[in-house]
Amino acid sequence: MTGWRRPSFPRPSSPPRPLKNAGIAGLAMAAGATLLGGCGQLPGTSAPARGPVVVMTWAPEGTKATNMPGMPAMAQAYARWINKHGGLGGRELKVLTCNDRNNTVGAGRCARRAVAEDVVAVVGSYSQHGGSFMPQLEAAGIPYIGGYGLTDEEFGSPLSYPVNGGVATLLAGNGQQLAGGCERVSLVRPDTIAGDQMPSLLNAGLLAGDRRRASDVRAPESATNYARQGELALERAGADPALGAAEYGAKADGACVTAVLGDRTDTFFDSFRHLQEDRPKVRIASVLGSVQQALVTRTGGRSSPLDGASVTGWYPVESDPRWAPMRKVISENAFGDNRIDPADPGVQTTWIAYTVLRAAAESLEGGDITSESVRRALDGGVGPDGVDTGGLTPKLSWRYEDMLAVRGFPRITNAMVTYQEVRKGRLVSTRDGFIDVSKTLEDRPPEG
Structure with a gap:
């Protein structure tokens, strides 16, 4: 934990020592009981x-x-x-x-x-x-x-x-999850202070899996359409929507897009689905919280644009x-x-x-x-x-x-996470038990 010192916080003072003199203690207890008789004691009880x-x-x-x-x-x-x-x-x-x-x-x-x-x-x-x-x-x-x-x-x-x-383990875990099949990754994340730390955390997981760093695509937190961000994400992952169908198909293999936008994640993937109509699909991903079972159900279940998405969570699946x-x-x-x-x-x-x-x-x-x-x-x-x-x-x-x-x-x-996937309209586990990402986080390279 080089360079970090445990924060200090004033310790509460020690409790008062018990009275040693039994007579004084008895007088003190009697006085306390008298005071409690006036307030703080229920009628007919002996305790406050x-x-x-x-x-x-x-x-x-x-x-x-x-x-x-x-x-x-x-x-x-x-x-x-x-x-x-x-x-x-x-x-x-x-x-x-x-x-x-x-x-x-x-x-x-x-x-x-x-x-x-x-x-x-x-x-x-x-x-x-x-x-x-x-x-x-x-x-x-x-x-x-x-x-x-x-x-x-x-x-x-x-x-x-x-x-x-927190988000640190989710992003690091998502990077590790995607490293098992993604050659190029784009991260779509909110253009906020909280969002600014996401790329380095996702990259920690990708680098642990010997993959290159993700492309960073910033997005407004409360937008109603993310078509432009979807285009950028595909382009930076190598699957430029402007490519011809054959070349696009070759590039789509190994291209991945992960979006972490909270409540707006479904808006992004709805925009993203239209960009991929009649084209080979790139692998998509997110983290629990941005994607959850209610969202999958609400967006079409088995026909949801999220079907097939890789999802990293903190806890076991809801079932x-x-x-x-x-x-x-x-x-x-x-x-x-x-x-x-x-x-x-x-x-x-x-x-x-x-x-x-x-x-x-x-x-x-x-x-x-x-x-x-x-x-x-x-x-x-x-x-x-x-x-x-x-x-x-x-x-x-x-x-x-x-x-x-x-x-x-x-x-x-x-620092435990779980690996899940949207499969036939349901979030299911893809690996038993928890995955420990503590070493991935501890070995995270400096930002920039």
């Missing part, structure tokens, strides 16, 4: 009432770019479920939600509200604007558990506890039986909420993030659940083996020794 554990989940909704309404909806369904089963550490779990509106102002507003509401953690959330929300959470000591994995801050802040390897507990919670507690798609990687990330929160709370064994105690539990690994997510990820732990030596992403502890 404990309020709910308040957390927040945020994501963009109703914007012209990527929207993730299923994440806050999943968080609310999780709260309904766990509160039916005794709550979180015996206390009610209360989930606040916020719309970050895909802009820095909205992200900052959500963070300020989290601080004002004194939440224990921000859990299972999506935002592209880490620079707007993370400093405020750090100042208040609020942990950020299970972000979607879009921003540098999520993999740099000591208060961030990512459950996946995997390991998702059964999440599906049960959704069916029993989401009340027909059509915002929640069990195949949505955002929904899946939120489920795993709340699994982590629950494990941290249970590790406290009845102790108070606060932002400080949750941080301490997570920093200690939540037990000797980490958090068991039921096989949806490796066991998760954020101790110093669990961090990988990935330049620019020091908080990555889970």
Whole structure:
């Protein structure tokens, strides 16, 4: 991990020492009981009432770019479920939600509200604007558990506890996946700050497979037509649409186009399909989140332009039986909420993030659940083996020794991906188990 130093964060002060004098201790306890008689104690009880554990989940909704309404909806369904089963550490779990509106102002507003509401953690959330929300959470000591994995801050802040390897692992994994058959690759990606880091990550996977670097095709994040970007992608992959049919066919063999445009990925591939009509098809690819089962179904199923696409994901395919507990919670507690798609990687990330929160709370064994105690539990690994997510990820732990030596992403502890393909209208696994891309990321060549 050359050149990187672990970020420092002020450690909370040690708890006060117990009173040694039994008489003084007794007087103190009596005084406390008298005070509780006036407030904070339920009538007829001998213990103070404990309020709910308040957390927040945020994501963009109703914007012209990527929207993730299923994440806050999943968080609310999780709260309904766990509160039916005794709550979180015996206390009610209360989930606040916020719309970050895909802009820095909205992200900052959500963070300020989290601080004002004194939440224990921000859990299972999506935002592209880490620079707007993370400093405020750090100042208040609020942990950020299970972000979607879009921003540098999520993999740099000591208060961030990512459950996946973010876009970094998806792009590196996609590069490795494409290296097994692609001679020339074009990457179509958003012309944004988050998009600017994508080429080097995809290239890490391609270079690991002894392939050349991909051609970089920038695209507007909220366009309604991507015909021009499709033409550029084909041209730079060697299959120029202006070529004659015979020459185009020869060039198409070995040419690949991968598009990572979030909600606009289907718009791109719709434009791309028209460019390839009556021509040999080039191999297409994407990453989970930009392509998911709902999109394949919505765009035609077996006749979808995405059929045959190679897709890299973080988790097992949505039909995997390991998702059964999440599906049960959704069916029993989401009340027909059509915002929640069990195949949505955002929904899946939120489920795993709340699994982590629950494990941290249970590790406290009845102790108070606060932002400080949750941080301490997570920093200690939540037990000797980490958090068991039921096989949806490796066991998760954020101790110093669990961090990988990935330049620019020091908080990555889970660098596993899955290889999938759209086949006859369904996303299916093309390789059993997880693929570890940690070495690919650690050996990533410098950008430029």
